[in-house]
Amino acid sequence: MPATGTLAEYHRRRDFERTREPRGATPAASGGATPVFVVQIHDASTMHFDFRLEADGVLKSWAVPKGPSTDPHDKRFATPTEDHPLEYRSFEGRIPEGEYGAGSVIVWDEGTYRNLTTDRDGREVPFGRALEQGHVSFWLNGHKLHGGWALTRIRQEGRREAWLLVKEADRHARGGGTPSPQRARSALSGRTLRQMAGGAAEEGGR
Structure with missing residues (x-):
C-alpha cells in the first residue's frame, strides 16, 4: 500500500x-478515547529520547x-521529526544497520495525557491546531512522568524548526533532571538498552 497522509515521510525512510x-x-x-504518549530511548548514531504525543491519528514526534x-x-531542546503510526508506542527492539535510525530502542515511559491548551477565553484548543500554532500544554499520566508539561516552538523559519519541552511547576515537579539512558529500564519489558541489543542480536543469529 502506498504511503498516504502524514505518514508518507515515515514510510519513505524505511524498508x-x-x-x-x-x-x-x-x-x-x-x-474519542484518551490520547496516548510514549517516550522512547533511541541509541542511534546519537543517543536521544523520542517524545511522542497522539494527535490527529498519529504520534507527533520530537527528538x-x-x-x-x-x-x-x-x-x-526538542527537534520535531516525522509523524509515527500509533502502533509505534509499543515498539522496542533493534533497528538493523543500514536502516534509518539504526540502533536499539526501548519504551522508557508511556501512558495517557490530557490537553490543557486553552485560548484567551479559557476554551480548549484542539491539540492538532495548538501544535500548528506553536504551543501546547498537557497533563501526563505515565509510569514515570506525571503532571503538567508544555511544548513551545521557538524557531520555525530560516533555520531548522526547534521547540522547548518544559515541566510545569506543580506537585509532580522534581529536581535532578533525567536518569542516565544507559541505566534506564523499559516501562514495558524492564530491559535496558544493552539487554535489548543483546537479545536482538541473539534472535537475529538463530
Whole structure:
C-alpha cells in the first residue's frame, strides 16, 4: 500500500522488509478515547529520547537529546521529526544497520495525557491546531512522568524548526533532571538498552 497522509515521510525512510518497526499504513481514525504518549530511548548514531504525543491519528514526534526533565528550570531542546503510526508506542527492539535510525530502542515511559491548551477565553484548543500554532500544554499520566508539561516552538523559519519541552511547576515537579539512558529500564519489558541489543542480536543469529 502506498504511503498516504502524514505518514508518507515515515514510510519513505524505511524498508519494512528489513526493519520490524510497525508499518502503520494510514493514520488511525480518532476513536474519542484518551490520547496516548510514549517516550522512547533511541541509541542511534546519537543517543536521544523520542517524545511522542497522539494527535490527529498519529504520534507527533520530537527528538529530545537530554530527555524530559522533571525540573521546571530545565528547558529541554526538542527537534520535531516525522509523524509515527500509533502502533509505534509499543515498539522496542533493534533497528538493523543500514536502516534509518539504526540502533536499539526501548519504551522508557508511556501512558495517557490530557490537553490543557486553552485560548484567551479559557476554551480548549484542539491539540492538532495548538501544535500548528506553536504551543501546547498537557497533563501526563505515565509510569514515570506525571503532571503538567508544555511544548513551545521557538524557531520555525530560516533555520531548522526547534521547540522547548518544559515541566510545569506543580506537585509532580522534581529536581535532578533525567536518569542516565544507559541505566534506564523499559516501562514495558524492564530491559535496558544493552539487554535489548543483546537479545536482538541473539534472535537475529538463530
